Amino acid sequence: MTLFDGLTSRAIDTSRLAVTILERTGDDPATTPERTVVFVHGNVSSSLFWQETMRHLPAELRVIAVDLRGFGGTENVPVDATRGVRDFSDDLHATLTALEIPTAHLVGWSMGGGVVMQYALDHPVLSLTLQSPVSPYGFGGTRRDGSRLTDDDAGTGAGGANPDFVKRLTEHDTSDEAQTSPRSVFRGAYVSPGYRSEHEDVWVESMLTTSTATGNYPGDAVQSANWPGFAPGTTGVLNTMAPKYFDVSGIVDLDPKPPILWVHGVTDAIVSDTSFFDLNYLGQAGVVPDWPGEDVAPAQPMVSQTRDVLGLYAERGGDVRELALEGVGHSAHLERPVEFRAALLRVIGYLAQPSDPAPPTEAIILRSAD
Template identity: 75%
Template sequence: MTLLEGIGARIIDTDRIRVGILERDADDLDTSAEQTVVLVHGDVSSSLFWQEIMQDLPHDLRVIAVDLRGFGDTESLPVDATRGVRDFSDDLYATLQALGLEATHLVGWSMGGGVVMQYAIDHPVLSLTLQAPVSPYGLGGTRRDGSRLTDDDAGCGGGVADPDFVQRLTDRDTTDEAPTSPRSVFRSGYVAAGYTSAHEDVWVESMNTTSTATGNYPGDSIESPHWPGFGAGTTGVLNTMAPRYFDTSSIVDLTIKPPILWIHGTVDAIVSDTSCYDLNRLGALGVIPGWPGADVAPAQEMVSQTRDVLDAYRAAGGEVTEVELQGVGHSPHLERPTEFRRALLEVIGYIGRPAYPAPPTEAIILSSSD
C-alpha cells in the first residue's frame, strides 16, 4: 500500500550491504548513466518520499530512489559516525556499481544532500541537486565560517533527538496525538503550514521505517562540561553530521566541478539560519534553560554557510543555480513539484542547457581527509 502507481521495489545485493531501491516499472534498465537520476532521501525518511516526483519525471530517463542504511528496505547495519556520512555514501557507490552505473545525476535531500556532496568528493558525478541540504559544516555546533564551538561538539549528535519521538518511531506510531509523533513532526517540520497530501500516510510510513536499533537512529552521546551537557558520540545517524566528523566544504576543491542546483524554501523549520532543530537557537528562545549566550553558543547559520561554500564553488569555476522558493518548507519536491521538476531537468541538461559531459573515470578528485 505504500507504493504508488508505476513504482516498483527490489533489493540489490552489494559487496557492503543489501540495499532497497525504488524504480519505475516502465523504465529501460539499459538507459545510459548520463540519462539516469538517483534520488537520495534524508534523515528519518526513505525512498518512499520520492514517488510523486518519480512518477512525474520524463519516461526516457531512468529514475532510481535508494534507501540509506537503516532506512526503508536497506539493512540496518550500524553506522560508524567517525567517518561522517561515508558509510552512507560508500553504500551508495556500492549500489550504483552493482547496477552497472558509473557517474550519474545525484539528488540529495537534507542529510541526503550531505551524502551526495561526500559522494561527489570521492567519486565522479554528472550533476548534484541539493534540496534543503544539511550545511557543509554539519548539523549544529559551528560558527559562520565552519569553525567548531567546542572540542566535543556540545549540543550536537545523538543526544539531540527527543526520546519520545524515538520511542514513537520504534512503535511505528501513525497517530497525531502528540507533537512528538512522526505524523505531527512531518506536519510541523517537513513541510510548511497548509500543505496537505492524499499520500500523507505513505510519508508517515516512510518515517517509521527508520531503524532505532543500536548504531542507527539517533546514535549515542557523551557527557560534556559545556551547555547543554552532552556532546556527539561515535555511532549512529545524527552523529554522522557532527562537525568533528562531517565537513564537505572541500567540494570547492574538486578538479572537475559538476553543475550544482541548490533548491530550498524560505520557511524551512529544519535547515535555516534560525532552525528550530538547533539547540543553540532553542536556548536563545528560552525553550532550553541555561543558554550561555550568543558569544558562547550562537545559532548555526546553516543556509548562510551553504551559500558561502557554493559561492566559493562558483568563484573557483563551478556552475551553481540557486532556487529559493517563498513560503516553502523542508520538502520542495512535495510542496512545489512543478518548480522542483523544472529546475532538476535544467541542471541535468534535459531542458534549457547543454548536457554536462561525463567526467573521465580516471579523473583525480580531491578528497577531504577521513
Template identity: 70%
Template sequence: MALLDGITSRIIDTDRLSVNILERSGDDPATTAQQTVVLIHDNVASSLFWQELMQDLPTELRVVAVDLRGFGGTEHMPVDATRGVRDFSDDVRATLDALSIDTAHLVGWGLGGGVVLQYALDHPALSLTLAAPVSPYGLGGTRRDGSRLTDDDGGAGAGSANRDLVARLNDRDAGAGAPTSPRSVFRSSFVAEGFRSDNEDIWVESMLSTSTASGNYPGEIVPSENWPGFAPGATGVLNALAPRYFDVSAIVDLPEKPPILWVHGDADSIVSDASFSDVNQLGALGIIPDWPGAEVAPAQPMVSQTRDVLAAYGAKGGTVAELELAGVGHTPHLERPAEFRRALLEAIGYLGRRADPAPPTEAIILSSSD
C-alpha cells in the same frame, strides 16, 4: 510498503550490504548515464518520499531512489559516525556498481544532500541537486565560517534528537495529536504550515521505517562539560553529521566540478539560520534552560553557510543555480513539485535536449566562472 502507480521496489545485494531501491516500471536499464537520476532521501525518511517526483519525471530518464542504511527496506547496519556520512555515500557507490551505473545525476534531500556532496568528493558525478540540504559543516556547533564552537561539539549529535519521537519511531507509533508524533512532526517541521498531501499516510510510513537500533537513529550520546551537557558519540546517524566528523566544504576545491542546483524553502524550520533542530537556537528561545549566551553558543546559520560555500564553489569555476521558494518548508519536491521538477530538468540538461511545455523557472539564479 506503500508504492504509488508505476513504482516498483527490489533489494540489491552489494558487497557492503543489502539495499532497497525504488524504480519505475518500464525504465530502461541501458539508459545512458546522462539520462540517469539517483535520488537520496533525508533523515527520518526513506525513498518513499520520492515517488511523486519519480512519477512526474520524463519517461526517457532512468530514475532510481535508494534507501540509506537503517532506513526503509535497506539492511539496518550501524553507522560509523567517525567517518561522517561516508558509510552512506560508500553504500550508494556500491549500489550503483551493482546496477552497472558508472555515474549519474545525483539528487539529495536534507541528510541526502550531505551524502551526495560527500559522494562527489570521492566519486565522479554528472550533477548535484541539493534539496533543503544539511549545511556543508554538519548539524549544530559551528560558526558561520564552519569553525567549531567546542572541542567535543557539545550540543551536537544524537542528544539533540527528541526522545519522545525516537520512542514513537521505535514503537512504530504514527500518533495523531501529540506534537512529537511522526505525523505531527511531518505537518509541523517537514512541510510549511497549511500544506496537505493526499499521500500523507505514505510519508508517515516512510518516517516510521527509521531504525532506532544501536548504531542507527539517532546514535550514541556521551556526556560533555559544555552546555547543554552532551556531545556526539562514535556511532549513529545524527553523530555522523557532527562537525568533528562531517565537513564537505572541500567541495569548493574539486578539480572537476559538477554543476550544482540548490533548492530550498524560506519557511524551512529544520534547515535555516534559526533552526528548531539546533539546541543553541532552542536555548536562545528559552526552550532549553541555562543557555550560556550567543557568544558561547550561537545558533548555527545553516543556510548562510551553504550559500557561502556554494558562492566559493562558483568563484573557483563551478556552476551553481539557486532556487529559493517562498512559503515552502523542508520538502520542496513535495510542496512545489512543478517548480522542483522544472529546475531539476534544467540542471541535468534535459530541457536542452527535449522540448518541455512548462514555463521557465524565473526564480533560478545562476552563477559560474563564465
C-alpha cells in the same frame, strides 16, 4: 511498502549490505549515465518520499531512489559516525556499482544532500541537486566560517533527539495525538504550515521505516562539561553530521566541477539560520534553559554557510543555481513539485536553461554557463 502505480521495489546485493531501491516499471537499464538520475532521501525518511517526483519525470530518463542503511527496506547495519556520512555514501557507491552505473546525476534531500556531496568528493558525478541540504559543515556547533564552537561539539548529535519521538518511531505510532508523533513532526517541520497531502499516510509510513536499533537512529551520546551537557558519540545517524566528523566544504576544490542546483524553502524549520532543531537557537529562544549566550553558543547559520560555500564553488568556476522558494518548508519536491522538477531537468541538461531568469526570490544564479 505502499508503492504508487508504475513503481517497483527490489533488493540489491552489494559488496557492503543488501540495499533496497525503487525504480519505474519500464525504465531501460541500458540508459546512459547522462540520462540516469539517482535520488537519496534524508533523515527519518526513505525512498518512498521520492515517488511523486519519479513518476512525473520524462520516460527517456532512468530514475532510481535508494534506501540508506537503517531506513526503508535496506539492512539496518550500524552506522560508524566517525566516518561522517561515508558509510552512507560508500553504500550508495556499492549500489551503483552493483547496478553497473559508473556515474549519474545525484539528488540529495536534507541529510541526503550531505551524502551526495560526500559522494562527489570521492567519485565522479554528472550533477548535484541539493534539496534543503545539511550545511557543508554539519548540523549544529559551528560559526558561519565553519569553525567549531567546542572541541567536543557540545549540543550536537544524538543527544539532541527527543526521546518521546524516538519512542514513537519504535512503536510505529501513526497518530497525531502529540507534537512528538511522526505525523505531527511531518506537519510541523517537514512541510510549511497549512500544507496538506493526500499521500500523508505514505510519508508517515516512510518515516516509520527508520530503524531505532543500536547504531542506527539516533545514535549514542556522551557527557560534556560544555552547555548543554552532552556531546556526540561515535555511532548512529545523528552523530554522522557532528562537525568533528562531517565537513564537505572541500567540494569547492572539485575538478572538474559538476553543475549544482540548490533548492530550499524560505520557511524551512529544520535547515535554517534559525533552525528549531539547533539546540543553540533553542537556547537563544529560551526553550532550552541556561543558554550561555551568543558569544559561547551562537545559532548555526546553516543556509548562510551553504550559500557561502556554493558561492566559492561558483567563484572557482562551478555552475551553481539557487532556487529559494517562498512559502515552502523542508520538502520542496512535495510542496512545489512542478518548479522542483523543472529545475532538476535543467541542471541535468534535459531542458534548456530559461532565457529569462525567474524573479530574485525564486532563482538566484550565482554562476551559470548561460
